[in-house]
Each structure stands twice: as C-alpha cells, then as structure tokens.
Amino acid sequence: MDPRWWHTAVIYQIYPRSFQDSNGDGIGDIKGIISRLDYLHTLGINAIWLSPVYKSPNVDNGYDISDYRDIMDEFGSIEDMDELISEAAKYDIKIIMDLVVNHTSDQHPWFIEAKKGKDNKYRDYYIWRNPVDGNVPNNLRSSFGGSAWEFDKYSGQYYLHLFSKHQPDLNWENEKVRQEVWDLMNFWLEKGVGGFRMDVIDLIGKVPDEEITSNGPKLHEYLQEMNRKTFGKYDVLTVGETWGATPDIAKLFSNPERKELSMVFQFEHICLDQQEGMEKWDLKPLQIKELKRVIAKWQTALGKKGWNSLFWNNHDLPRIVSRWGNDKQYHSESAKMLAILLHMLRGTPYIYQGEEIGMTNYPISSIEEVDDIESRNMYYERLAKGYSKREILESINAKGRDNARTPMQWDDTENAGFTKGTPWLHVNPNYHQINVKKNLENPNSIFYTYQQLIRVRKENPIITWGDFQLIENTEEEVFAYYRKLGNEKWLIVANFSESESVFSSKDVVKKVIMSNYKQNNINLSNKRLKPYEAFVVRI
Ligand code: TEU
Ligand code: CA
Numbered sequence: 001m002d003p004r005w006w007h008t009a010v011i012y013q014i015y016p017r018s019f020q021d022s023n024g025d026g027i028g029d030i031k032g033i034i035s036r037l038d039y040l041h042t043l044g045i046n047a048i049w050l051s052p053v054y055k056s057p058n059v060d061n062g063y064d065i066s067d068y069r070d071i072m073d074e075f076g077s078i079e080d081m082d083e084l085i086s087e088a089a090k091y092d093i094k095i096i097m098d099l100v101v102n103h104t105s106d107q108h109p110w111f112i113e114a115k116k117g118k119d120n121k122y123r124d125y126y127i128w129r130n131p132v133d134g135n136v137p138n139n140l141r142s143s144f145g146g147s148a149w150e151f152d153k154y155s156g157q158y159y160l161h162l163f164s165k166h167q168p169d170l171n172w173e174n175e176k177v178r179q180e181v182w183d184l185m186n187f188w189l190e191k192g193v194g195g196f197r198m199d200v201i202d203l204i205g206k207v208p209d210e211e212i213t214s215n216g217p218k219l220h221e222y223l224q225e226m227n228r229k230t231f232g233k234y235d236v237l238t239v240g241e242t243w244g245a246t247p248d249i250a251k252l253f254s255n256p257e258r259k260e261l262s263m264v265f266q267f268e269h270i271c272l273d274q275q276e277g278m279e280k281w282d283l284k285p286l287q288i289k290e291l292k293r294v295i296a297k298w299q300t301a302l303g304k305k306g307w308n309s310l311f312w313n314n315h316d317l318p319r320i321v322s323r324w325g326n327d328k329q330y331h332s333e334s335a336k337m338l339a340i341l342l343h344m345l346r347g348t349p350y351i352y353q354g355e356e357i358g359m360t361n362y363p364i365s366s367i368e369e370v371d372d373i374e375s376r377n378m379y380y381e382r383l384a385k386g387y388s389k390r391e392i393l394e395s396i397n398a399k400g401r402d403n404a405r406t407p408m409q410w411d412d413t414e415n416a417g418f419t420k421g422t423p424w425l426h427v428n429p430n431y432h433q434i435n436v437k438k439n440l441e442n443p444n445s446i447f448y449t450y451q452q453l454i455r456v457r458k459e460n461p462i463i464t465w466g467d468f469q470l471i472e473n474t475e476e477e478v479f480a481y482y483r484k485l486g487n488e489k490w491l492i493v494a495n496f497s498e499s500e501s502v503f504s505s506k507d508v509v510k511k512v513i514m515s516n517y518k519q520n521n522i523n524l525s526n527k528r529l530k531p532y533e534a535f536v537v538r539i
Pocket of ligand 1: 060063064100143163199200241243280315316374401
C-alpha cells in the first residue's frame, strides 16, 4: 500500500461539550479546545476527531444537525472554527470533522420544508411511507427505542428515523440529497480540514421497505461517488463508523484500489461482553480468549487490502479501564496494559479524551443524573417491561454513554478545571486523584505511557507496517503477539488479569522497549507476570 500520513498517525477524539469551557457557561467550547492545543501537542497526537460542533438543537448532543455550515452558539462561531483549524495547523495537528449525514435534525430547513406537504420540493429529501392497515409501514426499530416510523398527522404519512424521531433519515436515493452532501463536505474541505469521521455511514444504503438498514445494495456506489465528488482530490483521512462490518465488508470500504474510505471503525471486539442476540445493556463477562480471537482475526484478515482503526473507547462507550481493566487497586497498571496492547497493533490508533489519564466511569445512583437520550429511553422502556430500577441503573452504570461524557479532568480545583460555572454534566468525584495536572507531574503516569507509545510508533516502522502473529499456547489470561518487519521482530506480552501469571518462550530479549512495571532486562523462560503486567521487547 502507498504510505499515507494517516497510516502512522495517532488520532485524539474530542467531545467538545466536555473538553474545556472558556466562558463559564458550563459547556465546553471551541476557544476551550484552542487553549488546550499545547497539551495535545505534548501528548504527540497528529489529528483531532472533533465530535459534531455544527448548529444543533442537541436532542442527541450534536448528532442532530440543523445547519452543516455553521457552529452551535454554545460552542462559538465559524470564525472560532477557522481559528481552531489554523492554530492546530501550527502544531501540525489536523482537524477531522464528524460527518453526520445519515440523518439531519428535524429542525433542519430541509425537514421543515419537507413537512409542509407531499408536493414540497424538499419532500423527497426524507423517507415517507403511507400507513399499512392504519399502522406503521413495517417493523423497523429505532436504535433509541420504539418504532423507526413517526406519523405526521398533517400529511397522513410516516417518516423514517433510525435514531430519535428528531433525527429523520435522509433519502440517499435522491440525487439532490447526495449533491447537498457533496457541497457541504466540499465547504469543509476548502477550509482545510484533515478529513471526516462518518457517522453510521453503513446505513446510507438502506432499503426501508425490505427492512434492510446496514450494508444496503447501493452503499459502496454512494461512497465511490462521494470519494470522486469530494475528498478524493485531497490528502485526508476518512473513517466510517460501521457497526455491521465483518473483515470482508471492511475490505470493501478500505481497500485503496476501490477508492472509498481510508478505514472503518468495526465493533466486534467491543461487543464481546454483550449477550448473544440481546441489547448492549445485557452483559456477560468478557472472555479473554474471545478477545484474542477477534483481535487476531482483524489484524490478519485485512492483509494489504484494507486498514484497521484501533480503539477501546469513544463517546458512546464506557471507559475502558472501568470495563476491562481495574479502576481501583490496579488503575494505573491496567490502564497502561490496555494502552500498550492496543497501540502495538497494526492500524491507526484513536485515543478518546481522558483515556490518556485513565478516566473512569461515573457512578450514577438515579436517572435524574443521566442526560443521554439512549439511556433515558431505555430506562423508561425497561421500567414499563417490569425490570427493577436497580437492574436498569446497573446496566447504565456499566454501559451508558454518559460514562465517557463527563467533563475532562484537568486539575484538582473546583469542577476539575473544566469550568468556572456549573458543568452541564457532573464531574467525576475522583478528579482529585485522576487529572491531567497530576499526570504531567508524575513521570510514571498513564499519560507518559501514551506519550511514549505515540513516540515509539513514530520511530519504528515495524509498528505501522509489520506483520502480526498471535502466540497461541499461552495461559488464557495472557495476550501475547509478535510483530515482524524484515529482520526485526518484536514481542508484546500483556497479562489481562489482576492475578499473577506466567509467560514462557525460547526467545531472547535484545532490548526492552517499554513496560508498565520497571524492568531493564527480561528473561523469557518462565517469566512471572505481575497483575496487569505488559511489556514490549525486541527479540
Ligand atoms: O452512533 C451509532 C449508533 O448506532 C449508536 O446508537 C450506538 O450504537 C450506541 O450509542 C451504542 O449503544 C452514532 C454516534 O456515534 C452516536 O453518538 C449517535 O447518537 C448516533 O450515531 C446517531 O447519530
Ligand atoms: Ca462555554
């Protein structure tokens, strides 16, 4: 594959509402982000994936857009955005915009027009169907609960919304819709953005009448057209959010010869603690052996015909150290282990804000503390089904999206230095112990592990380009693999457990590249592993 900048890059995701408030209204904003560029430069990242900052009524925190060419008042102005792009460029940091074009807000002028009647010129921008026997057209469900069809009394038709009813789905079959999307993408490309993260992009080819939502028949045709009409002429990163991707599907998206996207986010590893065929709230314990199998599969299956993105976290997922690490006794060890394991893989790593200091899930005790539409809808739906409050809150504490959305913990002053006002969402009370300032002051902090991982990746092509090989015959809780490029060979070993374990191999260590426990020399014959120990060695 032709090397591109994003092959060796590390991306940092910012959830703007919770990153840094600059004016005391309790809501993070663009000026706040600008004031923290220096910090991100110290970490060493190359690009920021910015969750949506466009005008939005905020039913789904910006994933419901009412104007794609303007900025949400609370976040600032279009001038602030221009300034962010140019200030970030001074640090060699690119801005990757979140492109949410499967749906708009119901407050978008297109939808306001479309609702005016069947002959309105914007009617066909959305997906309308007549009732069937006086009821919904079919059984399509919304991701946020209930039917995906909402009745519009005025016209007597239903419109489709795969998310909330305030997020009507665009009709991608309509050529004019596609042209509108190309225009708005070009608007941002001309401003010099570094690419797009494409929200639920595998839904745009849906065939609602056949109840096909993801991976519809025209999906790849649309993406090839998008590539030709917009970013194909630019040196940018594009990453699609694709919950329904298998490795074969991921190759369709990311094989450079097909001229679609740079890479996709796949979620197979992320779904391993969910009961088969159930919802994300229905948990089961993670099996390390499954995690090894799934990661190894994705590491090898794409071959030279596709590219992986690597992530543990985003704004929809619980905090990884609380999920598959240990956010109490082995907080630091397990956070570093997870970082080392992921960042030594082949692909482009993404860090979600606060992950680099080991931020943890926020413990909620009542639904009043919850902002997220997905959790709130599920709460009332399951209450009505007879679940107890206790079990529902347990699910939200484990998997709710607000876990990752609490404000960034900068220091131990009031509200963790996030705002001088009242934060829009509660700050995690553990900010006195877990914050950026403390991390920067401690050379052994989680932050410096991330910083080192980013630096080591830049200095060693083996991490970007080397082959991956899982080591099969280890203790179950030990995740070990080789990376190999030319004559160079690296070994990565991680103990995914709070108990001691052991790893044994005939390999001889030439150099310890890094480790989460201090050690200058490692003997691999019967190497005892401490809780959550992880190391990278050249052999
Ligand atoms: O998420 C896609 C999506 O399907 C989410 O509902 C996700 O499955 C869920 O949160 C996990 O349980 C994207 C965005 O990342 C999310 O924030 C938006 O709410 C959603 O699309 C709609 O735009
Ligand atoms: Ca603000």
